[in-house]
Amino acid sequence: MGWHNGCIRCMVGVPVASVIATVLCFAGVALFCGCGHEALSGTEKLIETYFSKNYxxxxxxxxxxxxxxxxxxxxAIFFFLFGILLLAEGFYTTTAIKHILGEFKPHAIKGGLISTVTGGPPKSRGPRSRHPVHTLELLCRCLGRWLGHPDKxxxxxxxxxxxxxxxxxCSAVPVYIYFNTWVTCQSIAVPAKTSAGISNLCADARMYGILPWNSFPGKVCGTSLLAICxxxxxxxxxxxxxxxxxGAGATLVxxxxxxxxASFNYAVLRVTGRSDRKF
Incomplete structure (x- = not known):
């Protein structure tokens, strides 16, 4: 039943915060990368079509x-690997903390073996009670050499x-630019909302540094801008x-x-005097 002990040691005490954060991180990065990639392509097309004729x-x-x-x-690749690593660290460190605090109760196992997650190796009543180490337990031990260091x-x-x-x-900058353009279009659509003439309401790509100042036309005004919007x-x-x-905001959360x-886990290990121990 070595595989059972290894499974319990790795999986008991699921870190809910790490699981939620991982799901939120993957969803946020997917939104940021997928939508950001297509939005940049759309911006390039708009510039080519309406704001500049010179390549x-x-x-x-x-x-x-x-x-x-x-x-x-x-x-995308970095956060995929980083999220998996942090999730594994959360599982392992949470299990180690519960090990230290003695929150795991003994588990009776068939064949006369009584093992605990908090204790050392299973106590045997006879020489025939030994079982080969399962692959999952070996995997957990291998991960344990790299994990269990929340300070890092x-x-x-x-x-x-x-x-x-x-x-x-930086992801807020294009939202701000497009929002200003959209507001300008709303003013053109409803002239009563502004005292300026429709022909004076423009979207100038040069003022945001998107195009050089000598670009032509560089800006679009009036009804032409409304048609673009x-x-x-x-x-x-x-x-x-x-x-x-x-998506960037979700990833930040x-x-x-x-x-x-990770800070909480490290603080607990510091308080218990186990911050330098490899679990």
Missing amino acids: QEYEYLIHVVNAFQYAIYGI FVGVTYAVTILWILIFA KTSEFQMTFHLFIAAFV ALLTYMIG
Whole structure:
């Protein structure tokens, strides 16, 4: 029954916070990467179609967009591996803490063996009661050599969280730009909402640094801008950026949850004097 003990040792005391954070992290990263990738492609198409007719004027923009899209692939791979690693750490450290605090009760096993998760190896009543170690138990022991160090995971998670806060702030920029354009279109559609003339209401891509100042036309005004806002490309790109921003926010919440959980586990190990012990 060695496999049973190994399974209990690895799985008992499920870290609810880590599980929720992992699901939230995967969902947030999927939204951010998938929607962000398509939104960048939509932005590139809008610039090419309506704001500049010279390829050299937005060539640099295309290179930047392509670089961000490749970075998105890397972000997706990193968070997939990082989320799995943090989830495994949550399982292992939570089990170790309950081991220390003695929250696991003895479990009776057939064949005259009585083993506990908190105790050492199973006590045997006879030489024939030994059983071969199961593969799952070997896997748990292998993971234990790499996990059980919440202090390291706290530091790494802090660094990743700080970097992600910057990405979260950057993801708000295109939402702000598209929202301003949408508000301008609403003013054009209902002239009574503004005292300015319709021809003076414009969306200028140059003022946001998207295009150089010598780009032509660089901006679209009046009814031409309203026509752009009504296109499916603009509406879809706007909503995709919003979804990417929401995904970035969900990922940030997941990272904060990871960080709080890892900090709590480390604090418990420090209080119990086991922070340097390998479980």
